[in-house]
Amino acid sequence: MPLGAIADDLTGATDLAIMLTDAGYETVVVPEEGTLLAEAGGATRGAGPDGPSLQADAIVVALKTRTAPPGDAVGRSLAAVRWLRQQGCGRFYFKYCSTFDSTPQGNIGPVAEALMDELGTSMTVVVPSFPATGRTVYQGNLFVHEKPLQESSLRDHPLTPMRDSNLIRLLQPQLREGSRIALLPLTTVMEGTEAVRDGLRRAEADGARYVVVDAVTDEHLRTVARAANGLTLLTGGSGLAQGLAGPRASGAISVGPARGRRITLAGSASKTTQAQVRHALERGRGIQLDLNRLREDVAGYSEALAEEILAGDPADAVTVYATASPEDLGSLEDAPLIEECLARVARALSQEESVQGLVVAGGETSGAVIEALGIRSLRMGRTLDPGVAWALAERGATGGEGDSAEQTPPLPLVLKSGNFGGEDLLTRAWDMKA
Numbered sequence: 001m002p003l004g005a006i007a008d009d010l011t012g013a014t015d016l017a018i019m020l021t022d023a024g025y026e027t028v029v030v031p032e033e034g035t036l037l038a039e040a041g042g043a044t045r046g047a048g049p050d051g052p053s054l055q056a057d058a059i060v061v062a063l064k065t066r067t068a069p070p071g072d073a074v075g076r077s078l079a080a081v082r083w084l085r086q087q088g089c090g091r092f093y094f095k096y097c098s099t100f101d102s103t104p105q106g107n108i109g110p111v112a113e114a115l116m117d118e119l120g121t122s123m124t125v126v127v128p129s130f131p132a133t134g135r136t137v138y139q140g141n142l143f144v145h146e147k148p149l150q151e152s153s154l155r156d157h158p159l160t161p162m163r164d165s166n167l168i169r170l171l172q173p174q175l176r177e178g179s180r181i182a183l184l185p186l187t188t189v190m191e192g193t194e195a196v197r198d199g200l201r202r203a204e205a206d207g208a209r210y211v212v213v214d215a216v217t218d219e220h221l222r223t224v225a226r227a228a229n230g231l232t233l234l235t236g237g238s239g240l241a242q243g244l245a246g247p248r249a250s251g252a253i254s255v256g257p258a259r260g261r262r263i264t265l266a267g268s269a270s271k272t273t274q275a276q277v278r279h280a281l282e283r284g285r286g287i288q289l290d291l292n293r294l295r296e297d298v299a300g301y302s303e304a305l306a307e308e309i310l311a312g313d314p315a316d317a318v319t320v321y322a323t324a325s326p327e328d329l330g331s332l333e334d335a336p337l338i339e340e341c342l343a344r345v346a347r348a349l350s351q352e353e354s355v356q357g358l359v360v361a362g363g364e365t366s367g368a369v370i371e372a373l374g375i376r377s378l379r380m381g382r383t384l385d386p387g388v389a390w391a392l393a394e395r396g397a398t399g400g401e402g403d404s405a406e407q408t409p410p411l412p413l414v415l416k417s418g419n420f421g422g423e424d425l426l427t428r429a430w431d432m433k434a
């Protein structure tokens with residue numbers, strides 16, 4: 001029975017898929033767009049990628065709901081879970097961000113409540129911890145490396161500014177009245193699997209519907225995963241998934257950058273991506289988005305941009321970027337335009353024979369790119385950095401219907417969460433061999 005997961009953004013889905021792949025699950029990521037939800041309101045069609053491509057130990061549906069209003073996020077999440085059930089899934093995972101990107105109007109709580117009702121389960125865990133990327137939870141407080149979440153750079157995220165570090169305070173206002181949250185402290189986790197299992201049972205008996213679990217190391221997460229393995233629904237970042245032993249040694253496929261142009265599209269405004277962009281600019285060509293031209297005519301500007309990239313020396317590495325330093329930030333209204341522009345550029349480039357792979361930085365940005373490319377599914381290759389890997393993206397058929405439809409070859413992609421990866425990631429991604 002496959003594990004079914006929903007993730008609230010695309011790079012969150014690939015992050016979870018990488019973790020599950022390493023844990024021994026052959027994992028497929030299915031983007032929401034174009035495969036699941038044709039009708040507004042989230043009615044399921046049950047029409048994922050056809051035939052054998054969906055054979056997998058774990059299926060992750062990549063939603064684009066992180067910043068969606070709660071009602072919308074709930075509808076789409078429920079539709080995805082119903083579809084996963086149709087695919088035979090019996091255990092479920094709700095993946096949100098390891099930095100719990102969710103303002104008081106956020107949707108993690110409403111989605112979790114709806115999933116529990118739908119699955120008929122009365123208790124779940126809340127485990128965003130991801131120590132490999134510096135996210136840890138102690139006494140219910142989320143840390144990003146050495147800083148509490150509210151003092152980290154996530155405080156000024158353009159879409160989801162995080163002004164509190166305490167998971168219970170963040171989650172409680174998003175839940176319906178009477179929904180109780182308990183804390184399972186690190187001291188219990190350090191006592192081992194049985195102690196955590198007992199702690200969860202006790203919390204449920206005391207009426208808790210959500211149990212925030214402390215975890216500071218991977219070993220803690222493996223303990224928690226073993227103890228929570230019997231639950232119908234798990235919620236958290238990707239870190240918890242490393243403890244869910246899959247049916248094989250590794251689910252990774254062989255994929256790496258094909259020959260061809262080395263083009264990176266960076267829409268993330270995170271400090272980590274800015275540093276990666278600066279690093280890449282020292283080693284290759286850079287094109288910074290011109291926000292004024294973008295605001296005037298996004299379609300025309302995107303077309304011109306693709307032409308500019310292709311006019312350059314094919315041997316040059318090119319980084320197209322929105323932000324290389326904090327001063328570059330435009331206004332919030334620019335965000336969707338930047339996403340649209342990079343998605344249009346990706347689509348134009350993907351039609352070129354000289355482009356046989358792309359690196360994309362930013363969760364929302366990656367979601368927009370995947371939609372524009374008509375990606376039907378992704379399978380993960382070897383890990384580049386925690387949460388980042390080359391993936392093979394299957395595209396839909398083009399050029400006619402039925403027998404006359406031509407299958408577009410799969411495209412290698414890196415879809416990088418803004419906050420992930422070492423400073424040299426953008427250059428290293430292109431050096432990796434399949």
Ligand SMILES: Nc1ncnc2c1ncn2[C@@H]1O[C@H](COP(=O)(O)OP(=O)(O)O)[C@@H](O)[C@H]1O
Nearest residue numbers: 268269270322329330335338362363364365418
């Ligand atoms: N210079 C900028 N001005 C305004 N918005 C920006 C700028 N650069 C990036 N953005 C927007 O910030 C958002 C970053 O989100 P995302 O792509 O998910 O990256 P991350 O993974 O870092 O969160 C995107 O919507 C992007 O368009």
Ligand SMILES: O=C(O)[C@@H](O)C(=O)COP(=O)(O)O
Nearest residue numbers: 011012015097098363417418
């Ligand atoms: O859990 C995580 O940290 C990531 O998987 C993730 O979701 C990061 O979000 P973005 O930075 O918006 O990609």
